Amino acid sequence: MRLVLALDTATAECAIGLGLWPWDDQGEPVVLGETNVATPRAALTHAIPVIARLLEDCGRRIGDVDAIVAGRGPGSFTGVRIGIATAKGLAQGLGVPLYGVSTLDAVAERLAGREGLIAVIGDAMRKEVYPALFRGCGGTVERLTPDRVAKPAETAAEWAASLDAHVLLAGDGLAKYEAVFTEALGDRAEVARPAMWSPTGASLLQAAWRTGAAAGGGNAAGVLPIYTRLSDAEEAEALHAGRPPGLPHSGVAGPEGERP
Amino acid sequence: MRRSHDAPIAVITRSKAETAEVGHLLGALAEPNDIVALSGDLGAGKTCFAQGIARGLGILEPVPSPTFNLLLVHPAELTLYHFDLYRLQKAADLEDIDLYGTVESGGVSVIEWADRFPGDMPEDRLDVIIDVTGPDERRITLVPRGARAEQLAAAFADGAGALV
Numbered sequence: 001m002r003l004v005l006a007l008d009t010a011t012a013e014c015a016i017g018l019g020l021w022p023w024d025d026q027g028e029p030v031v032l033g034e035t036n037v038a039t040p041r042a043a044l045t046h047a048i049p050v051i052a053r054l055l056e057d058c059g060r061r062i063g064d065v066d067a068i069v070a071g072r073g074p075g076s077f078t079g080v081r082i083g084i085a086t087a088k089g090l091a092q093g094l095g096v097p098l099y100g101v102s103t104l105d106a107v108a109e110r111l112a113g114r115e116g117l118i119a120v121i122g123d124a125m126r127k128e129v130y131p132a133l134f135r136g137c138g139g140t141v142e143r144l145t146p147d148r149v150a151k152p153a154e155t156a157a158e159w160a161a162s163l164d165a166h167v168l169l170a171g172d173g174l175a176k177y178e179a180v181f182t183e184a185l186g187d188r189a190e191v192a193r194p195a196m197w198s199p200t201g202a203s204l205l206q207a208a209w210r211t212g213a214a215a216g217g218g219n220a221a222g223v224l225p226i227y228t229r230l231s232d233a234e235e236a237e238a239l240h241a242g243r244p245p246g247l248p249h250s251g252v253a254g255p256e257g258e259r260p
Numbered sequence: 261m262r263r264s265h266d267a268p269i270a271v272i273t274r275s276k277a278e279t280a281e282v283g284h285l286l287g288a289l290a291e292p293n294d295i296v297a298l299s300g301d302l303g304a305g306k307t308c309f310a311q312g313i314a315r316g317l318g319i320l321e322p323v324p325s326p327t328f329n330l331l332l333v334h335p336a337e338l339t340l341y342h343f344d345l346y347r348l349q350k351a352a353d354l355e356d357i358d359l360y361g362t363v364e365s366g367g368v369s370v371i372e373w374a375d376r377f378p379g380d381m382p383e384d385r386l387d388v389i390i391d392v393t394g395p396d397e398r399r400i401t402l403v404p405r406g407a408r409a410e411q412l413a414a415a416f417a418d419g420a421g422a423l424v
Contacts (some may be wrong), residue, residue: 040365040366041362041365076358076361076363077355077356078358078361079356079361125360125361125364126360126382127383176270228357231353
């Protein structure tokens with residue numbers, strides 16, 4: 001089994017997990033431990049000490065880590081950058097593979113026991129959200145829509161018109177826009193407990209495993225932040241540096257329409 | 261210092277100290293996530309006004325101009341996020357410096373050169389325009405944009421009455 005360290009700082013919650021992954025896809029992954037702490041705008045100062053403590057609690061050392069998983073957002077611009085930069089630094093320093101997973105997948109993963117539609121609504125600031133639909137089935141979740149940025153009222157209206165089944169809502173965007181979605185969806189909407197709105201160390205590990213992250217090459221250069229609202233600095237930098245093959249034109253993952 | 265009667269809320273100051281005093285009054289009234297968008301020519305006193313806001317927030321450390329840093333953070337009970345957009349080239353740069361995430365993070369944000377990107381400033385904000393009306397005289401005009409900014413401006417107007 002491989003020792004895998006997962007981290008996500010895209011939301012106000014700093015989520016760190018430590019687990020074991022089978023070398024092939026025959027076995028089942030195991031979560032050894034996790035630490036999830038609210039560190040609004042302070043992930044930079046907390047992530048590394050939290051990782052060190054979790055490793056110690058699990059009787060492991062940083063040098064034992066065989067792979068890193070990073071939450072790629074979407075979420076807070078600064079938070080996503082801190083998470084990706086920290087993960088890349090660790091992966092490079094340790095000489096181990098780095099795998100990426102969408103922060104929204106890790107939120108949906110927390111509701112994996114539920115059957116039916118799951119809507120994750122991340123806070124995109126600026127009166128916008130990151131909405132994504134998933135389907136819970138047989139203890140796992142399947143993603144139905146890609147990461148994007150949208151207006152809460154427009155998304156709610158769109159879902160009210162297109163979804164004809166019960167929808168479980170989660171995500172930190174609900175802190176501001178819960179009423180927008182519950183009013184539009186009416187009886188169909190059920191709101192998950194706020195404690196279920198953020199990714200956790202365990203859900204990151206599980207979502208990364210479910211989405212087949214481990215099947216990728218683990219090339220740290222290929223793990224990109226998901227901004228959805230395109231970041232010009234990142235774009236210019238990627239173009240300037242000459243982007244690695246197979247990466248989006250912008251060097252930044254985002255919706256097709258927003259790529260130059 | 262006197263209240264002028266023509267503009268919605270305007271105050272005339274006759275020295276840097278008075279400009280800072282007006283900022284001090286505004287800072288003392290600020291609440292979490294308040295945004296003050298400052299505009300005015302070079303040397304009008306934007307940073308001086310921001311320094312007053314910092315004092316009003318109980319911040320005692322020096323508050324230098326953030327022109328080169330783009331953002332300087334002064335931690336306090338209400339943390340001051342002091343932006344300067346002078347060096348930014350285009351509105352997309354505002355995302356790169358995480359302006360929108362920062363202004364919603366529970367502190368008080370003061371944005372110098374906000375008029376460089378008028379269409380891209382956060383919606384609920386208090387615009388503060390500093391006009392140079394004489395060698396030492398400034399007219400400071402408050403234009404609220406949004407519900408919370410209206411409240412803040414009204415509280416300021418009440419307080420400024422006492423300064424006349």
